[in-house]
Amino acid sequence: MALVEVRNLTKIYRVGESIFGGHRGEVRAVDGVSLDLDQGETLGLVGESGSGKSTLGRLILRLIEPSAGTIRFGGCDLVHLGRRDLRRLRRDMQIIFQDPFGSLDPRWRVADLIAEPLLIHQPMSAQLRRQRVLELLGAVGLDESACHRFPHEFSGGQRQRIGIARALALHPKFIVADEPVSALDVSVGAQIVNLLSRLQRQFGLTYLFISHSMPLVRYLATRIAVMYRGKIVEMGPGDELIAHPAHPYTRTLLAATPEIEPVP
Numbered sequence: 632m633a634l635v636e637v638r639n640l641t642k643i644y645r646v647g648e649s650i651f652g653g654h655r656g657e658v659r660a661v662d663g664v665s666l667d668l669d670q671g672e673t674l675g676l677v678g679e680s681g682s683g684k685s686t687l688g689r690l691i692l693r694l695i696e697p698s699a700g701t702i703r704f705g706g707c708d709l710v711h712l713g714r715r716d717l718r719r720l721r722r723d724m725q726i727i728f729q730d731p732f733g734s735l736d737p738r739w740r741v742a743d744l745i746a747e748p749l750l751i752h753q754p755m756s757a758q759l760r761r762q763r764v765l766e767l768l769g770a771v772g773l774d775e776s777a778c779h780r781f782p783h784e785f786s787g788g789q790r791q792r793i794g795i796a797r798a799l800a801l802h803p804k805f806i807v808a809d810e811p812v813s814a815l816d817v818s819v820g821a822q823i824v825n826l827l828s829r830l831q832r833q834f835g836l837t838y839l840f841i842s843h844s845m846p847l848v849r850y851l852a853t854r855i856a857v858m859y860r861g862k863i864v865e866m867g868p869g870d871e872l873i874a875h876p877a878h879p880y881t882r883t884l885l886a887a888t889p890e891i892e893p894v895p
């Protein structure tokens with residue numbers, strides 16, 4: 632059984648709505664998407680800006696409400712789950728953002744930022760919580776000295792590590808990484824990608840990895856899904872998809888990345 636099963640997932644935004652009624656426009660941000668994610672795999676999601684990648688990632692975590700379709704996580708129907716059950720399942724599903732600065736409260740010390748999900752979801756002694764925070768810092772390559780500092784005292788890459796430690800706090804099974812390295816320098820981004828890859832092996836994580844970069848997605852993902860105007864137009868094992876792109880938009884994407892341009 633797949634860990635995540637998405638069927639005909641759709642999100643329609645109504646735009647240009649007037650208080651006087653009248654003409655309304657619709658944006659089908661995600662339009663009938665179906666996909667499966669197996670335990671331990673990385674599905675890379677690529678596509679141009681505005682194609683619906685972030686909306687899809689957020690829908691799967693039920694951070695936003697779908698207009699139609701179903702999402703099953705570990706066999707549980709996420710769309711019709713009650714609040715209490717959803718809260719419990721939320722521990723298993725986390726998100727890593729492009730800019731961790733936006734999601735880390737600047738007034739909080741790093742130890743408290745990482746401990747927050749534990750405080751909310753997992754009753755334990757202060758001593759054990761402290762131990763867990765140190766363990767998480769170690770897992771992302773930071774040490775104890777980070778505990779008492781504030782987010783702004785860290786570099787972009789280090790901040791991303793703090794965001795990852797926080798996401799890992801409750802032993803999640805599934806992580807949506809929404810362009811986690813696109814705000815970073817190439818070399819720093821490569822370190823974060825390697826970290827994500829190591830953590831995946833260490834903890835058996837399943838990733839939906841969203842990116843603009845085909846080379847990056849090819850490196851990290853077992854399968855690649857190409858999104859275009861709200862739909863997945865092509866999905867398959869990375870090497871196959873790159874060697875034999877079936878959809879014109881995939882060819883356009885590949886042509887924009889000369890180093891992996893398929894042999895004509």
Ligand SMILES: Nc1ncnc2c1ncn2[C@@H]1O[C@H](COP(=O)(O)OP(=O)(O)OP(=O)(O)O)[C@@H](O)[C@H]1O
Binds near residue numbers: 658681
């Ligand atoms: N809250 C919203 N209200 C109305 N339209 C929205 C909303 N959020 C997203 N959209 C629209 O939905 C479409 C998909 O947006 P989304 O952010 O999912 O794209 P994306 O692929 O993540 O783009 P990017 O690569 O730039 O991050 C866009 O046309 C966007 O304008």
Ligand SMILES: [Mg+2]
Binds near residue numbers: 686809
């Ligand atoms: Mg996005």
